Amino acid sequence: MRGAAKVAICAACHGPEGSKPIAGMPALSGQQEEFLVLQMILLREGLRDVPAMSGMLKTFNDRDLIDIAAYYSAAKPFTNSGNERNPQRYALGAEISKAMGCGSCHMGNYAGQRQVPRITSQREDYLTSALKAYRDNQRSGVDTSMNAVMYKATDADIAALAHYLAHQ
Ligand code: HEC
Numbered sequence: 001m002r003g004a005a006k007v008a009i010c011a012a013c014h015g016p017e018g019s020k021p022i023a024g025m026p027a028l029s030g031q032q033e034e035f036l037v038l039q040m041i042l043l044r045e046g047l048r049d050v051p052a053m054s055g056m057l058k059t060f061n062d063r064d065l066i067d068i069a070a071y072y073s074a075a076k077p078f079t080n081s082g083n084e085r086n087p088q089r090y091a092l093g094a095e096i097s098k099a100m101g102c103g104s105c106h107m108g109n110y111a112g113q114r115q116v117p118r119i120t121s122q123r124e125d126y127l128t129s130a131l132k133a134y135r136d137n138q139r140s141g142v143d144t145s146m147n148a149v150m151y152k153a154t155d156a157d158i159a160a161l162a163h164y165l166a167h168q
């Protein structure tokens with residue numbers, strides 16, 4: 001695949017084929033292609049601020065980003081949440097997810113669709129920090145729907161949601 005040649009440096013943080021990322025980093029394998037393209041444009045233009053990736057996408061044009069997104073999206077999703085499933089936290093997370101309607105946009109199996117990302121097969125620590133960033137208005141994406149969703153969530157809600165989603 002054309003994207004494969006362009007992503008050698010990305011593996012240091014996101015893992016081989018975007019799978020098995022290091023602590024705190026998102027897995028990219030199996031992620032929705034449209035979501036990946038949009039996020040990489042936000043990152044390249046500095047609209048999503050990730051200091052660790054600063055300048056890293058500067059040399060890529062839109063065609064390159066489309067190739068990279070196709071490459072990662074075709075790779076097998078990552079499935080190691082990094083810790084044991086805790087039945088109580090899992091059940092609490094399931095309840096909160098239902099009450100907050102996460103599946104209405106991310107789909108019933110949380111695989112996402114188009115610009116809405118896959119939120120399962122993702123590291124629990126990354127999910128926790130992403131949800132806090134939306135809540136605290138430190139991250140907004142192509143739209144502000146996630147900021148609105150997370151507005152009133154507590155740290156305990158977020159911990160339970162991240163545990164539940166990481167252990168699908
Ligand atoms: C030095 C570590 C590092 C390297 C190397 C790196 N990234 Fe990242 N990447 C990050 C971090 C950190 C985040 C965001 C974490 C956060 O928002 O908390 C991120 C986020 C992303 C996201 C958004 C994913 C999501 O689920 O929101 C994409 C897409 C991405 N990187 C692509 C790439 C590509 C393509 C390369 C190689 C050209 C690359 N990254 C190299 C650290 C890195």
Ligand code: HEC
Binds near residue numbers: 161
């Ligand atoms: C109204 C539709 C909608 C609802 C409801 C929704 N989301 Fe999202 N979610 C999105 C969109 C769109 C994005 C991408 C936003 C962006 O560009 O940053 C997103 C992004 C995310 C991300 C970032 C993933 C990544 O890889 O960076 C996480 C985690 C997430 N949502 C979890 C949740 C959880 C948990 C719930 C329920 C509490 C939820 N979402 C409810 C639309 C929704």
